[in-house]
Amino acid sequence: MINGEKVIQQPIRWAMVGGGRGSQIGYIHRSAALRDHNFELVAGAFDIDAERGKDFGVNLHVSPERCYPDYKTMFEEEAKREDGIQAVSIATPNGTHYAISKAALEAGLHVICEKPLCFTTEEALELEMLAKAQNRVVGITYGYSGHQMIEQARQLIANGELGEIRIVNMQFAHGFHSGEVEEQNASTKWRVDPKMAGPSYVLGDLGTHPLFLSEVMLPNMKIKKLMCTRQSFVKSRAPLEDNAYTIMEYENGAVGTVWSSAVNAGSMHGQKIRVIGSKASIEWWDEQPNQLRFEVQGQPVQILERGMDYLYPQALADDRIGGGHPEGLFEAWSNLYTRFAKAMAALDSGEEMNDVWYPGIEAGVEGVRWVENCVRSADNGSVWVDYQHELSPSK
Structure with a gap:
């Protein structure tokens, strides 16, 4: 049973690309990721409008200097910090997923991406090879599988x-x-x-x-x-x-x-x-x-x-929450984010995770x-x- 106790030693320093004000799916990502203290939201490029994205990020308690105008700037600036991000969730329109995922992997980040991962199998296999070369987790948010x-x-x-x-x-x-x-x-x-x-x-x-x-x-x-x-x-x-x-x-x-x-x-x-x-x-x-x-x-x-x-x-x-109480989409997504966190922590520490499935790059x-x-x-x-x-x- 999941009761909120830690399943990894330290929360993963985490950012979002997209998912800004008015995004329903962005709120689901944040609620799921933050529920069990497996992730800590420390940065974001939340909106195509930089000022609007910054205002939104500050209202999520993200430091103003870590609310970035775009994902490229975020990846570059966060790489300079000792406390820089370790993972990023991508909640943007489909046509941007491939480029952002590729940039994130090249920056050495774990990736959680909305589906579809990209438009062609050729691109998907390229991302799979890159993820393996970088030894990074790529999670796909097939959220219903967390039920x-x-x-x-x-x-x-x-x-x-x-x-x-x-x-x-x-x-x-x-x-x-x-x-x-x-x-x-x-x-x-x-x-x-x-x-x-x-x-x-x-x-x-x-x-x-x-x-x-x-x-x-x-x-x-x-x-x-x-x-x-x-x-x-x-x-x-x-x-x-x-x-x-x-x-x-x-x-x-x-x-x-x-x-x-x-x-x-x-x-x-x-x-x-x-x-x-x-x-x-x-x-x-x-x-x-x-x-x-x-x-x-x-x-x-x-x-x-x-x-x-x-x-x-x-x-x-x-x-x-035990039998009789209804669980829903937020719980399912939280279960999924817990699986992602375990997989990321295991890769970072060199441990085996053979007993945990999650919708990964293969999915x-x-x-x-x-x-x-x-x-x-x-x-x-x-x-x-x-x-x-x-x-x-x-x-």
Whole structure:
């Protein structure tokens, strides 16, 4: 159980790029990172407007001289300090992630980046090589994977409770962009701009979330081939899609689907994952994150509750407030930031961290790779394509 006691010797000196005033995701990053005293916010380049960013940083109790006009200046100036930053979180539009991540790694910093990590597998593999060469952690904020019941699902599958895995059904399909909301919403506007969002909208922005949940639960299942169809129901978003269906075949013979959509009118969030085995199935829905459906063939449905003693120890290790109390997104992100901190501290001290998983550089690479394969399939007439593991814009 997590109770706030230190899990690393000293808080990691930490900064943010982006996440300034008005950024919802910035507040989630800070709340998660600071909750367990694993990180200390000491610097930031919070806004493209330097004065606005400085004013915001001061209101977060960051020293004025450590509120920088841009990330390049921050990395240069912090490197001169004995108490300079050790890690940085990147909460900026997608099109900036690659350049900032690369600069941070070259500066010797650990990186926590919003997804997608970048736009092409070629860029992602370059960042992976750089992270390994620098011996730095790159964490990707697949925040839903920090929910306690995701770990319970992982352990149920690993222990054979479901039997042979046959089907994985995934979706992230909300309805908030069923109309042309980007005309009044700046944070949506860049998401449907190929220059800032990259080669996809909902495939990368939404579909990669349940995809990573499946990777956590089923770490040994690899995609063999896939077929994708994508649509722009709000026509002004073309060539980017606001709805997509992906069908996948895995190397072990299992099949999977991902429905990615921002036009599922009336749906609040609609993120679900259902894993079906030969003996039983499990289902998790992020709008009811404290429960996991466990359905054994021929038996009554079981609703497993977060924080209860019957869960696996690995799941209970992520518990914060005991059974019966609802936990939510902030707790999930805090669990993720705790994992990042442990990994960073271990690398810095030369320790092994074989018993702790987190969405690292490999998860970032795989998310980019999956989107590229989906786009390749959809743009070639929604055909089956062999799952290529190294793709670039020219392929």
